[in-house]
Amino acid sequence: SGYQRVLEENRKLYNQVQDLKGNIRVYCRVRPFLPGQPNRSSSVDHIEEGNISIIAPLKYSREGKKSFTFNKVFGPSATQEEVFSDTQPLIRSVLDGYNVCIFAYGQTGSGKTYTMSGPRELTEEGQGVNYRALGDLFLLSEQRKDTICYDISVQMLEIYNEQVKDLLVSDGVNKRLEIRNSSQNGINVPEANLVPVSTTSDVINLMNLGQKNRSVGATAMNDRSSRSHSCLTVHVQGRDLTSGSILRGCMHLVDLAGSERVDKSEVTGDRLKEAQHINKSLSALGDVIYSLAQKSSHVPYRNSKLTQLLQDSLGGQAKTLMFVHISPEPEALGETISTLKFAERVSTIELGAARVNK
Numbered sequence: 001s002g003y004q005r006v007l008e009e010n011r012k013l014y015n016q017v018q019d020l021k022g023n024i025r026v027y028c029r030v031r032p033f034l035p036g037q038p039n040r041s042s043s044v045d046h047i048e049e050g051n052i053s054i055i056a057p058l059k060y061s062r063e064g065k066k067s068f069t070f071n072k073v074f075g076p077s078a079t080q081e082e083v084f085s086d087t088q089p090l091i092r093s094v095l096d097g098y099n100v101c102i103f104a105y106g107q108t109g110s111g112k113t114y115t116m117s118g119p120r121e122l123t124e125e126g127q128g129v130n131y132r133a134l135g136d137l138f139l140l141s142e143q144r145k146d147t148i149c150y151d152i153s154v155q156m157l158e159i160y161n162e163q164v165k166d167l168l169v170s171d172g173v174n175k176r177l178e179i180r181n182s183s184q185n186g187i188n189v190p191e192a193n194l195v196p197v198s199t200t201s202d203v204i205n206l207m208n209l210g211q212k213n214r215s216v217g218a219t220a221m222n223d224r225s226s227r228s229h230s231c232l233t234v235h236v237q238g239r240d241l242t243s244g245s246i247l248r249g250c251m252h253l254v255d256l257a258g259s260e261r262v263d264k265s266e267v268t269g270d271r272l273k274e275a276q277h278i279n280k281s282l283s284a285l286g287d288v289i290y291s292l293a294q295k296s297s298h299v300p301y302r303n304s305k306l307t308q309l310l311q312d313s314l315g316g317q318a319k320t321l322m323f324v325h326i327s328p329e330p331e332a333l334g335e336t337i338s339t340l341k342f343a344e345r346v347s348t349i350e351l352g353a354a355r356v357n358k
């Protein structure tokens with residue numbers, strides 16, 4: 001019956017949430033070839049559940065193939081809806097007072113922004129994790145409104161050259177902001193606009209404003225967005241209508257700067273400085289997640305602005321999901337392999353016999 005189906009659904013969701021607890025998950029997503037590109041063979045050999053095998057020249061592997069294991073691998077035909085459905089339990093846990101971080105990692109052009117926001121010409125089915133996550137929070141908080149009253153608000157920050165800026169300014173002036181730590185609010189950026197949202201169209205308007213501010217100073221040849229991290233932070237506060245007790249949850253949706261290594265012999269000046277800042281913060285993030293996965297006693301949060309900002313939401317009871325993105329083009333192979341190696345390092349998946357045999 002319908003009722004039983006609902007119960008069954010609830011139990012499934014509950015189990016998924018339990019499963020995610022205190023965990024670091026890594027999902028890999030392979031971008032399709034883009035329309036208009038010449039037909040070529042993909043550097044992905046095959047995908048099977050959590051496994052991805054890459055065609056690798058001898059330089060990288062003696063067998064000519066290299067395989068990696070993650071919690072999930074999405075192939076080039078995976079839809080935004082499919083990707084989101086495996087993310088949903090994590091997002092719902094924010095309403096229960098958990099902190100969550102979702103990252104998009106990968107070289108420029110591998111599909112990070114597509115996963116988090118969507119294609120440039122946004123359609124409803126094209127909507128990425130950011131829109132869907134907020135839509136889901138609205139829906140669920142509405143369903144719970146007889147027992148808990150939720151307030152949902154967002155901030156949108158950019159970290160560029162180790163400086164934190166507000167992307168939700170209305171006057172286009174993004175001054176440099178400080179990350180603070182208060183006993184009441186934990187890690188926060190009090191000077192950044194915090195905007196209440198209750199509908200998907202509120203979210204679309206804010207995302208558009210953030211996008212506009214992010215591209216200030218960029219030109220067609222010089223797309224700054226690939227060299228900065230952007231972070232949509234969703235603050236949730238719920239008041240239990242019977243007891244009056246308050247719960248707080250927070251979710252960071254982070255579109256990271258492109259992970260490509262820049263040839264230091266070829267860049268100078270501003271570009272070199274940017275590259276060094278990106279390197280530093282991505283490796284700081286990798287180190288933090290790695291230490292958490294290893295359950296080590298010291299977690300080096302202080303090594304970058306990014307990890308400082310997210311400190312409250314990485315580790316402890318918080319849940320982390322990293323989407324690593326790869327491009328199918330053989331030309332991208334070097335970056336693809338270094339992306340997969342980064343991902344493998346931060347993943348807590350046990351490397352069992354299955355992988356050794358491949």
Ligand code: ADP
Pocket residue numbers: 030031032034076106107108109110111112113114115118119120226325
């Ligand atoms: P990044 O943010 O990593 O630089 P983008 O998200 O901008 O990369 O993706 C590069 C291009 O590929 C964009 O034109 C984007 O729309 C397209 N693209 C990325 N992922 C997909 C996908 N899964 N399906 C269809 N097009 C995609």
